[in-house]
Amino acid sequence: MIRVVLVEPREPRNVGAAARAMKNFGLEELVLVNPERPLDEAAYRLATRGAADVLEQARTVATLDEALAGAVYVVATSARAREGYAGEVCTPREGAPRVRAMTAEGPVALLFGRENFGLSNEEMDRAHAVWRIPTGGYASLNLAQAVLLVAYEVFLARAELTETARPRPAAAEELERFFADLEAYLIEIRYTDEHRLEGAMRAFRRMAHRALLSSNEVQRLRGLLRQSRWAIAHGGERVD
Amino acid sequence: MIRVVLVEPREPRNVGAAARAMKNFGLEELVLVNPERPLDEAAYRLATRGAADVLEQARTVATLDEALAGAVYVVATSARAREGYAGEVCTPREGAPRVRAMTAEGPVALLFGRENFGLSNEEMDRAHAVWRIPTGGYASLNLAQAVLLVAYEVFLARAELTETARPRPAAAEELERFFADLEAYLIEIRYTDEHRLEGAMRAFRRMAHRALLSSNEVQRLRGLLRQSRWAIAHGGERVD
Numbered sequence: 001m002i003r004v005v006l007v008e009p010r011e012p013r014n015v016g017a018a019a020r021a022m023k024n025f026g027l028e029e030l031v032l033v034n035p036e037r038p039l040d041e042a043a044y045r046l047a048t049r050g051a052a053d054v055l056e057q058a059r060t061v062a063t064l065d066e067a068l069a070g071a072v073y074v075v076a077t078s079a080r081a082r083e084g085y086a087g088e089v090c091t092p093r094e095g096a097p098r099v100r101a102m103t104a105e106g107p108v109a110l111l112f113g114r115e116n117f118g119l120s121n122e123e124m125d126r127a128h129a130v131w132r133i134p135t136g137g138y139a140s141l142n143l144a145q146a147v148l149l150v151a152y153e154v155f156l157a158r159a160e161l162t163e164t165a166r167p168r169p170a171a172a173e174e175l176e177r178f179f180a181d182l183e184a185y186l187i188e189i190r191y192t193d194e195h196r197l198e199g200a201m202r203a204f205r206r207m208a209h210r211a212l213l214s215s216n217e218v219q220r221l222r223g224l225l226r227q228s229r230w231a232i233a234h235g236g237e238r239v240d
Numbered sequence: 241m242i243r244v245v246l247v248e249p250r251e252p253r254n255v256g257a258a259a260r261a262m263k264n265f266g267l268e269e270l271v272l273v274n275p276e277r278p279l280d281e282a283a284y285r286l287a288t289r290g291a292a293d294v295l296e297q298a299r300t301v302a303t304l305d306e307a308l309a310g311a312v313y314v315v316a317t318s319a320r321a322r323e324g325y326a327g328e329v330c331t332p333r334e335g336a337p338r339v340r341a342m343t344a345e346g347p348v349a350l351l352f353g354r355e356n357f358g359l360s361n362e363e364m365d366r367a368h369a370v371w372r373i374p375t376g377g378y379a380s381l382n383l384a385q386a387v388l389l390v391a392y393e394v395f396l397a398r399a400e401l402t403e404t405a406r407p408r409p410a411a412a413e414e415l416e417r418f419f420a421d422l423e424a425y426l427i428e429i430r431y432t433d434e435h436r437l438e439g440a441m442r443a444f445r446r447m448a449h450r451a452l453l454s455s456n457e458v459q460r461l462r463g464l465l466r467q468s469r470w471a472i473a474h475g476g477e478r479v480d
Contacts, residue, residue, distance in 0.1 A: 026376025235475020
């Protein structure tokens, strides 16, 4: 339901690189408006085998009207911060959730301009929204880079990434048993004198809390103390 | 304060494309670890004139240690979702605010692997965080695309220096000395058998990285090992 439209691309290899960028983020529908040259071997090489199907299924049309047929929402991308567009100007990140929402209504078109001078004002005016990719002063993204960043933002707006799965965190009482064990161990090995023990324990607690230890990790640390005690009991002698 | 480190890049033109990607998002410090070939004309062509200075100022070093010298926070990028890294696994978007915050403490290194097989497990283990770029099934980002997306996320993550002031974080080389010391200790106390040692070390690295240990804390942990050794040498006898 999301269509990438490249307006008058000059270089087939840029189209290939754009296809690869699309495919990484699950976009597969590519429309070329009046390209300067037909897709060639360089285009397929840049697409890599994984995105060859995007190129094979790409439609070539003569006019922007044809490319936008049926689209319920059109986004134009722009490197410049000009004012006065017909569409709302925002960043890809700001606009991506709207694109996702609109796919429930019908096809959405993402519009990219020519390598050398982008989209004309008239083409811009076809867009509901104008996405300007923020850059750090030196702004010189090529076509495939712009497609990559836009596809990435649209993809992330869909996925609402479930945060990376984390192992079960240690419960407070598990941590306390570890701290009690550690404190006893510090006394056994004479880690510090009595009136500095409290401060030392606080320092170790701080590290543990900051690490957000999992249950397994607390077990591992207690295993380390247990094994240290074993080594102490054997007094460093070789017991092979 | 943000250093992009490319580990053993094969193709100079990929380095050039990465430089262009960096420059778009205000990153200028590039370090190449043992590149297969020196930078050539193709590299400069891909960088475009705007990012030529990034290539001119790029440092080439022989080892990852040199590349990470002084870094207080290290991020490794990975295309795969393997488990078992020493660093916390998250997405660039989740991790970027932390990178911004850490730049207030010292240099941050963003680590990218070889074009063909990425970073080794040992290289991964140097990282506080492992960033996996989420993709849509077909995952085939090239080196410069990965650099582009990471640079973009870091750029967009406004400093958000809300975190409370932290003491001076440990530099990469301090951490490595501690890990070497810990590994020797684990062998001394027979914490685990030989073929499980690597996994154990990775688990300890993971906790340490997640805790973002300060320089003082690393000293404290090494003091704990030192005192444990003292206790072992005295074999648990009472020496009051």
